[in-house]
Amino acid sequence: MSIGMKWVIGIVVVAALGVVAWQSGWLGNLSQPNAQQQTSTVANSTQTASATSSLPTAQNDTSNTAMAQDAAAIDVQMQNLATDSSLLNQSLSDKPLQQSY
Amino acid sequence: MNFQNFVRLCVTLPFLAILITPVFVFAQTATVGLQVSATASTSVSWSAAVAAVAAKARADKEITRRIAALNDLNTRIQAMTRVSSSFKQTLASNVKNQIQLLTALQVKIDADSNLATLKTDIQSITQSYRIFILVLPQGRISAMADRVANITFMMQGLGVKLQARLQAAAAAGNSATADSAILTDLGAKLTDAQTQAQATLILIGPLTPDNGNQTAMAANTKALQQARSDLGVAQQDLVQARKDIALLLKAVLSMKVSTPTSVSASTTPATH
Numbered sequence: 487m488s489i490g491m492k493w494v495i496g497i498v499v500v501a502a503l504g505v506v507a508w509q510s511g512w513l514g515n516l517s518q519p520n521a522q523q524q525t526s527t528v529a530n531s532t533q534t535a536s537a538t539s540s541l542p543t544a545q546n547d548t549s550n551t552a553m554a555q556d557a558a559a560i561d562v563q564m565q566n567l568a569t570d571s572s573l574l575n576q577s578l579s580d581k582p583l584q585q586s587y
Numbered sequence: 588m589n590f591q592n593f594v595r596l597c598v599t600l601p602f603l604a605i606l607i608t609p610v611f612v613f614a615q616t617a618t619v620g621l622q623v624s625a626t627a628s629t630s631v632s633w634s635a636a637v638a639a640v641a642a643k644a645r646a647d648k649e650i651t652r653r654i655a656a657l658n659d660l661n662t663r664i665q666a667m668t669r670v671s672s673s674f675k676q677t678l679a680s681n682v683k684n685q686i687q688l689l690t691a692l693q694v695k696i697d698a699d700s701n702l703a704t705l706k707t708d709i710q711s712i713t714q715s716y717r718i719f720i721l722v723l724p725q726g727r728i729s730a731m732a733d734r735v736a737n738i739t740f741m742m743q744g745l746g747v748k749l750q751a752r753l754q755a756a757a758a759a760g761n762s763a764t765a766d767s768a769i770l771t772d773l774g775a776k777l778t779d780a781q782t783q784a785q786a787t788l789i790l791i792g793p794l795t796p797d798n799g800n801q802t803a804m805a806a807n808t809k810a811l812q813q814a815r816s817d818l819g820v821a822q823q824d825l826v827q828a829r830k831d832i833a834l835l836l837k838a839v840l841s842m843k844v845s846t847p848t849s850v851s852a853s854t855t856p857a858t859h
Contacts, residue, residue, distance in 0.1 A: 540668070540737060541744045548748045553749070553752075553836060554836075556748070557745065560741050560742060560829065561829075564825065564829060566734060567731070571731060571822060573663075574728060574730075577726075578724050582713070583645060583648055584645075585642065585649065586638060
């Protein structure tokens with residue numbers, strides 16, 4: 487096998503590895519700018535957390551009592567959501583105490 | 588003294604008095620002037636000291652207010668359950684950094700004895716407000732988005748149970764057509780709430796302090812307001828979803844079908 491042929495095969499192998507790496511996302515991740523990585527992380531931020539619900543009863547418990555308890559737990563969270571909303575509004579309308587100097 | 592000398596004295600004395608009076612007046616003015624000058628100088632230093640004390644008190648009040656708000660936010664961040672740990676860690680670090688900076692500034696201002704230094708330090712309170720006004724809403728938006736995600740998962744869990752009961756009821760001969768429509772609406776509302784929550788995090792995650800840049804400040808403000816709006820939509824979605832759940836629960840309870848027996852709970856209620 488000539489030296490030229492070896493070079494051609496070598497280049498083809500390296501290119502093929504590059505395509506595989508790029509398609510698997512490994513190369514793409516490395517080349518992403520920081521801002522995009524941050525956005526990607528944020529975008530997946532609620533997906534990477536456990537997707538299990540925090541209901542107070544077992545997942546397979548479909549009894550009336552269990553569903554009533556689940557609904558009550560949801561209501562507590564809904565009230566907390568209203569509090570979160572109120573605190574968010576406060577933070578957006580915050581005014582600093584004017585300083586003397 | 589003969590009469591002639593007496594007359595000369597009487598004539599000369601008034602003139603002498605006239606000549607001497609300005610000297611006395613000048614002397615008196617000079618004395619008063621000194622007194623006034625000394626009083627003014629004392630007043631200026633006294634009023635400067637009073638102003639410095641008042642300025643320190645105002646600075647202290649503002650810094651304490653900000654630290655309290657950031658501590659509250661940090662507590663809320665620690666209770667977040669649905670965002671990734673790295674996202675949560677970033678938020679917490681930003682908040683803690685701000686608390687540390689403000690605490691150090693408060694200590695420095697309290698110890699400031701030089702008026703110029705005090706002025707510079709107090710001015711930095713105003714400058715650092717630009718960071719505070721970004722970090723605080725950023726954290727609050729994240730916390731609310733986390734809550735939306737949590738409620739969405741809970742409602743999805745209950746929705747699955749309701750669906751199972753409806754299917755069992757339908758199999759037992761009950762009509763569940765209308766309830767299926769409600770179930771579909773429940774799913775749509777939960778999907779939208781989740782989408783809105785995700786959108787807010789994408790929007791506010793990369794925001795950085797404007798450092799006095801007006802364009803950056805306007806962009807940050809716009810992003811925060813958009814995120815607020817998105818979360819408002821998500822909240823309304825969940826309110827409607829909760830109404831759907833109430834309707835479905837009522838329907839399920841009214842259907843004639845043998846109800847499953849309760850099984851032991853495997854999880855505990857979320858209380859954060």
